[in-house]
Amino acid sequence: MKNVKYSLKLFTVFGIPIELHVSFLILMLFIYAVAALNLFPGINLLLAVLITLVFVTVVIHELSHSYVAQRYGVKIERIVLLPIGGVSAMEEIPKDPGQEFRIAVAGPATNFVIAGVCYILVFLGASHLSGTLQDAIYYFALVNLILGGFNMLPAFPMDGGRVLRAYLAGRMSYVRATRLAANIGKQLAIIMAIVGVFYNIFLILIAVFIYIGAEQEYRTIMVSTLLEGITVGNVMTRDVQTVTPETPISEVLNLMFQKKHMGYPVVENGNLVGILTFHDVSGVVPDRRSEAVRLFMTRDIISTYPEEPVADALERLNKKQIGRLPVLSEGVLVGIISKTDILRAVEVMNLKIGE
Ligand SMILES: [Zn+2]
Incomplete structure (x- = not known):
């Protein structure tokens, strides 16, 4: 994902530029416009708050990956925020299963920790916090739970796919581990699509996204691994x-x-x-x-x-x-x-x- 174009730089954290992809910007403007035009009465403030919380959560999630990766000496070019989540443009991740595991798990783990801290805050401070602030903290916790949970699905390009591969790679070759993890991801995508037909069209979209991601990851890894040592x-x-x-x-x-x-x-x-x-x-x-x-x-x-x-x-x-x-x-x-x-x-x- 090194060729993500059409993005605007927002700010820099840990020396890493955070960029906003144009599609994300358009989506945000669209939702803000819907809110401003009052198409759904009463929902505008809530929407604005929600979008901002999702945005903050995605940035924190990606920064967690990047922070751990940087400690293993991986250079991070930038983080690009897309409507489907964030993408960290980094050098090739080390093919050391232990390191990959920690880099992959850092994102969702941070989300779960934040969600936990939020629930404790609301629980302890229930009598001191205003209703609106309580709601905001509660939503922030929920957004973190959903993002962390979704990313732990054991399928590429989600973090769970990488965690699964790191686990398998400790027991077999890297290529075979990638192939197995990719196949598990594809089967999950097929099940998701079938469930989606009956329950929610949105699931089919996610399934297609997962299926393509699994195939791409497998091909990239296969090519770079097979070419190792060849000049x-x-x-x-x-x-x-x-x-x-x-x-x-x-x-x-x-x-x-x-x-x-x-x-x-x-x-x-x-x-x-x-x-x-x-x-x-x-x-x-x-x-x-x-x-x-x-x-x-x-x-x-x-x-x-x-x-x-x-x-x-x-x-x-x-x-x-x-x-x-x-x-x-x-x-x-x-x-x-x-x-x-x-x-x-x-x-x-x-x-x-x-x-
Ligand atoms: Zn992640």
Whole structure:
């Protein structure tokens, strides 16, 4: 969840920027508007209070995860608040089951502690607190209970899914633990959807959200685990078809058609000077196809090197949304690595591990 865009920074806690996603903002404005227009008489103040309490609760929940994660040396980029809850954009969480368990459990545990403290407060101070304040504390406790409880459902992307995986990972390999936890989450989602058909449509939405979350988590972990210890040099294509800055575009189009490779490094006097992809060529009108590659190639080259872990190269490909990276060793082009190469390596490794 590193690519959460369209968010506004609110403030910073423990050095972590807290951001509000635009969809959350729109939802809040909508609800405030409903309240202001008095569509449901008498409910406006209560709604405003409730939204604020949910907002505060979600921030505290995410900060608890981040606080524990930071203590294990995980860097936290930011926390983004979405209508479905918060997302902490952090570096990869350590694959140490004990650490993951404590990071995951910190959020819901904090919510339960807050709820407990609120109930004690209301109980002890019942005669001193005003009715409105009592109600507010009571709702705050309830919001914390619901958020904490919902997040402890044993399904990705909820914290309970991570807790379950951490528990399983102490007893089997990380990939198998993730697969088992993801399957449990999916089955839970299916049961939820069936119950939802009879009782509440909203449950079906949550079920879809859980099902997709489980599948995504499993895929991400599988890919990064299977690629562990594999370098770019192990996977790259070594004999690279290159073109020169003076090659006509029409010739490159023929190459693409014959070789089925959609990107070519542009080399001049043994130096890599650019890269030409199908994306660059597709915009060239037929009249200009006799012109030279240098007019259309991409000059700022994002490259990799043979010793780089493949998982890092894949992350760069995904982040920059490109299909391939030229591989340079001491400034010399020694190969090219594409997303297809990497995914093929994943498939082979998956076969090796077996079921
Ligand atoms: Zn959480």
